[in-house]
Amino acid sequence: MKARLMIAAVAILGLLAGCASKVEPQYPPKELGDLSPTARIDTLWSKRIGAGLGRGSYPMAPAMDGSRLFAADHRGLVTALDSSGSTLWETTLDSGASSALSAVDGQLYLGTRNGEVVALDQSSGKVLWKTETSSEVLAAPQANRDLLVVQSINGHITALDRATGRERWNYSASQPALSLRASATPQVIDAVTIAGLANGRLVTLDNRSGQPLWERRIATPTGSSEIDRLSDLAGQPLLTPDGRLYATSYNGRVVALEATSGQLAWSRTLSSYRSPLIVGDTLFVVDEASHVIALNALSGNEQWRLNDLEGRKLTEPEFAGGYLVLGDFEGYLHLINPQSGKLVGRTRVNRSGLSVAPLTDGRRIYALANNGTLEALEVRP
Numbered sequence: 001m002k003a004r005l006m007i008a009a010v011a012i013l014g015l016l017a018g019c020a021s022k023v024e025p026q027y028p029p030k031e032l033g034d035l036s037p038t039a040r041i042d043t044l045w046s047k048r049i050g051a052g053l054g055r056g057s058y059p060m061a062p063a064m065d066g067s068r069l070f071a072a073d074h075r076g077l078v079t080a081l082d083s084s085g086s087t088l089w090e091t092t093l094d095s096g097a098s099s100a101l102s103a104v105d106g107q108l109y110l111g112t113r114n115g116e117v118v119a120l121d122q123s124s125g126k127v128l129w130k131t132e133t134s135s136e137v138l139a140a141p142q143a144n145r146d147l148l149v150v151q152s153i154n155g156h157i158t159a160l161d162r163a164t165g166r167e168r169w170n171y172s173a174s175q176p177a178l179s180l181r182a183s184a185t186p187q188v189i190d191a192v193t194i195a196g197l198a199n200g201r202l203v204t205l206d207n208r209s210g211q212p213l214w215e216r217r218i219a220t221p222t223g224s225s226e227i228d229r230l231s232d233l234a235g236q237p238l239l240t241p242d243g244r245l246y247a248t249s250y251n252g253r254v255v256a257l258e259a260t261s262g263q264l265a266w267s268r269t270l271s272s273y274r275s276p277l278i279v280g281d282t283l284f285v286v287d288e289a290s291h292v293i294a295l296n297a298l299s300g301n302e303q304w305r306l307n308d309l310e311g312r313k314l315t316e317p318e319f320a321g322g323y324l325v326l327g328d329f330e331g332y333l334h335l336i337n338p339q340s341g342k343l344v345g346r347t348r349v350n351r352s353g354l355s356v357a358p359l360t361d362g363r364r365i366y367a368l369a370n371n372g373t374l375e376a377l378e379v380r381p
Contacts (some may be wrong), residue, residue, distance in 0.1 A: 027143035027289040027311035029329065039323060039335050039345035044364070045085035050077035052356065052372030059096045059138055060110075061356040062368050063256030068122055069359075069366060072097040072110060080108075080125060085376060091125035093118060099304070100140035100185070100356065107162070109148055111137025117150050119165060133158050139236075141252055142188040145381035147207060149188045152372065155187060157195055164347060169210030170371040172196045185236035187276070194259070196233025202247050204262065214262040215300070219252025235275035238283075244297070246283060248272035254285055256300060264301035275357075277317045277324075279338055284324060290314040292326070294341060304341035309334065316357035320365050325352025333367055335379065349375050 032072035050073030053060055057161040062071040068088065069081045076093035099111035106126065108120040117137050119128040135154040142149045147168060155173040160166065170349040175198055175376045184196035192203045192213065200219035203212050222340050230252050238246040250273045256265040258353040270293065274286045283297040294303040313329040318334075323344065331353050337346035350369035359366040 004151065015094055015164070027108075029198060029311035029313070030186065030308065032332065033308065035343055037335075037337070037345045038381075040380045041333060041345055041347040041377050042380055043109060043334065043347070044378055046373060046375045047081065047085050047087075048361070049073055049079055049368065049372040051075050051372050054096070055357045057353075057370055058096075058113075059100055059356050060097055060368070061100035061140070061318060062359050062366055062374065063103040063108070063140070064359060064361060064366070065106075065108075065122060068103070070101050070103050070108050070122070071368060072101060073372055074098070074113075076112070078108070078110070078120065078125065080122065081374075083376075089125040091127070093127070097139045102140045102142060104143045109141040109143065111139075111141060111150065111152075115152065117141055117160065117165070119148070123317045131160055131165035131167070134170075137183075139185040142186050142193075144188050144190045144207065144288075147188070149186050149193050149207075151183045151186050152268075153183045155183075155198060157193065157210070159193070159207065171195075171203075171205055171210045171212070173201070173203070174199050176219070184233050187237045187239050187344035189239070189258060194237045194239065196235065196237055196247055196249070198232045198234075200231035200233065200252060202233060202237065202257075202262070204259075214276060216257070216262045216264075218247055218262065219249035222251070233319045234273040238276050238278060240278065246276050246297070248276055248285060248316055250288065254283075254295070254300075256283075257295070259266065268295065268300045268302075274314075274316045276320065277380035279319055282338065284317045284338070286314045286317060286326065292317065292336060292341070294325070295337070304334060306341045306343070308343060311354070313353075315354055317370055317374060318358050318360045318365075320358075320362060321381060325358050325379075326357055327356075327367060329353045329355070331369055333358065333377070345379070347377065349373060349377075 038285045049071045054074030080088040095112040098113045102109045134156040135152045148274040155175045157171040159168040186195040203215045235248045245257040255267040273290045277284045283295045292306040315327040352371035
């Protein structure tokens with residue numbers, strides 16, 4: 001297979017492959033200003049999960065199912081915790097973990113650096129099956145009732161039987177010569193899989209066969225250099241219960257589509273490699289400069305924009321206690337009022353930084369730092 005160069009430039013993501021120390025960031029991080037908090041973030045407990053995310057800061061976001069919390073480190077240690085932070089079990093895999101975790105219906109799924117997908121029993125940590133895919137897996141495997149869909153960094157999307165790990169179908173997309181070192185997490189429902197691709201396209205696949213139902217270009221490569229022409233869809237597409245579909249793209253735009261047909265409802269020029277979040281009729285997007293932007297989800301009109309955290313390599317936004325919650329590269333967790341766009345609270349989890357989105361259940365926040373420190377926090381007025 002032809003080797004492909006995959007990077008995340010410092011000017012883009014702060015992770016330039018091979019020469020990070022020699023490149024000036026496009027968006028230098030702003031210093032944090034004084035804050036008069038109107039909300040407090042209390043730490044409930046803290047736990048160390050092995051050796052953390054590793055030098056490459058693998059995107060191993062934790063997962064929850066019911067009262068169980070699951071986290072992994074880059075060496076392959078997988079840990080299950082209860083709501084008090086007590087360890088239920090630990091399992092060490094044969095190879096290092098690389099993807100975010102997914103916990104569904106008593107099973108736990110994750111990808112490894114050697115391209116395997118592993119299924120574990122949630123109650124014991126026993127490995128149920130392992131299946132080799134075409135390349136390294138960074139995105140969390142996504143399940144419906146029958147399938148586990150995995151998107152690899154080489155552009156392949158593979159559907160596995162959830163019970164056995166046997167391959168059902170495989171879809172291969174064309175890859176550009178240069179792309180971000182990331183792959184979008186597919187959105188999977190019973191009938192279809194919706195996936196963003198490194199070539200700037202969004203595709204909907206029939207889960208019976210893996211055949212495309214529709215495909216639409218979201219970002220068009222432009223510019224004279226390969227970096228200028230990056231056009232990845234690296235965030236997870238967002239699907240609402242009433243059939244609206246939202247997607248972000250790097251060097252492209254954020255779009256709203258009609259999910260069944262791919263018909264465009266609105267689009268807005270905005271470069272982002274993060275997954276969007278919707279709360280009510282507001283769509284929240286973190287752009288490449290770490291500006292936090294609130295858009296009317298029905299029209300695409302901008303409601304507010306917060307620039308105070310520019311260059312701080314913010315995570316995807318999550319929602320807890322009535323506030324937006326985001327982490328940054330220095331390990332701070334920020335609270336933002338979703339109506340006004342004002343910063344209302346802040347706490348530091350760990351100096352190693354927060355590069356994966358906090359996990360929330362609507363009330364509690366679980367933040368995993370790069371060095372493996374996992375904290376449970378709660379927002380209070």
